[in-house]
Amino acid sequence: MSKNRKLLMGTVVEAANKGASGSILQKRNPTIVFVLGGPGSGKGTQCANIVQHYGYTHLSAGDLLRAEIKSGSENGTMIQNMIKEGKIVPSEVTIKLLQRAMEESGKDKFLIDGFPRNEENRAAFEKVTGMEPSFVLFFDCPEEEMERRLLSRNQGREDDNIETIRKRFKVFLESSLPVISYYDAKGKVRKIDAARSVEEVFATVKAIFEPKNEKVLLLYYWLLLRCLTFWY
Numbered sequence: 750m751s752k753n754r755k756l757l758m759g760t761v762v763e764a765a766n767k768g769a770s771g772s773i774l775q776k777r778n779p780t781i782v783f784v785l786g787g788p789g790s791g792k793g794t795q796c797a798n799i800v801q802h803y804g805y806t807h808l809s810a811g812d813l814l815r816a817e818i819k820s821g822s823e824n825g826t827m828i829q830n831m832i833k834e835g836k837i838v839p840s841e842v843t844i845k846l847l848q849r850a851m852e853e854s855g856k857d858k859f860l861i862d863g864f865p866r867n868e869e870n871r872a873a874f875e876k877v878t879g880m881e882p883s884f885v886l887f888f889d890c891p892e893e894e895m896e897r898r899l900l901s902r903n904q905g906r907e908d909d910n911i912e913t914i915r916k917r918f919k920v921f922l923e924s925s926l927p928v929i930s931y932y933d934a935k936g937k938v939r940k941i942d943a944a945r946s947v948e949e950v951f952a953t954v955k956a957i958f959e960p961k962n963e964k965v966l967l968l969y970y971w972l973l974l975r976c977l978t979f980w981y
């Protein structure tokens with residue numbers, strides 16, 4: 750086979766594989782839960798609990814971006830500057846990372862933490878992937894509490910300083926809350942009071958992930974009541 754023909758074949762195979770990997774993700778028809786809330790509201794902490802109890806795969810958009818910086822990618826410096834300023838990285842960059850992570854995981858239940866951060870993120874994700882979240886967890890927490898948590902997180906994050914934290918709060922209010930309102934209007938938001946202990950917050954999260962158990966319990970009580978009224 751000539752060199753040019755080999756190159757052409759390579760390109761065709763690559764294009765076919767790309768198409769196939771996209772459709773494999775769609776064929777798997779994954780369950781997607783967006784996990785949103787202000788900086789420091791406890792998204793990552795609660796996602797870790799959900800993974801343990803319900804077998805979801807946790808994808809933190811922020812973690813994927815930080816890994817991209819470390820990998821020495823050509824986008825690294827741009828991403829690092831955006832994170833330092835608390836700004837939102839362009840959708841195409843974040844969506845590519847999320848898509849790749851979903852495809853490579855081979856799994857079909859995802860917690861997407863800290864994304865979408867603005868309306869453009871949301872619309873681009875739905876357009877590019879053709880997928881919508883089953884529901885949205887919204888960890889609602891006052892700024893004073895989030896600030897306290899972030900300032901004592903001690904994980905060496907470059908954006909856990911008071912200047913960047915204030916910028917992140919502003920971006921959350923102006924750009925991310927409208928995304929939550931959008932899904933709220935569609936009845937998809939599960940709002941959780943996140944200003945409580947980790948255990949108390951997780952108890953509420955559990956009730957969201959186990960609504961069927963509650964229904965089974967209700968049915969059980971109803972049957973018991975019917976039996977009792979029949980006997981007496």
Ligand SMILES: Nc1ncnc2c1ncn2[C@@H]1O[C@H](COP(=O)(O)OP(=O)(O)OP(=O)(O)O)[C@@H](O)[C@H]1O
Nearest residue numbers: 787788789790791792793794898901902945946947
């Ligand atoms: N309910 C809670 N009560 C007290 N501290 C908490 C609670 N939940 C999480 N924390 C602590 O607060 C800090 C921030 O939590 P976490 O990293 O889960 O927040 P996050 O929403 O993922 O933040 P970010 O958006 O910056 O990634 C961590 O140090 C964590 O241990």
Ligand SMILES: O=c1ccn([C@@H]2O[C@H](COP(=O)(O)O)[C@@H](O)[C@H]2O)c(=O)[nH]1
Nearest residue numbers: 810811831832835836837838843863864
């Ligand atoms: O979808 C996203 C997610 C994150 N970013 C940037 O990363 C930082 C940190 O995100 P965390 O969720 O707190 O880990 C955030 O402030 C943004 O600068 C993003 O641009 N897009």
Ligand SMILES: [Mg+2]
Nearest residue numbers: 792793809811
């Ligand atoms: Mg986090």
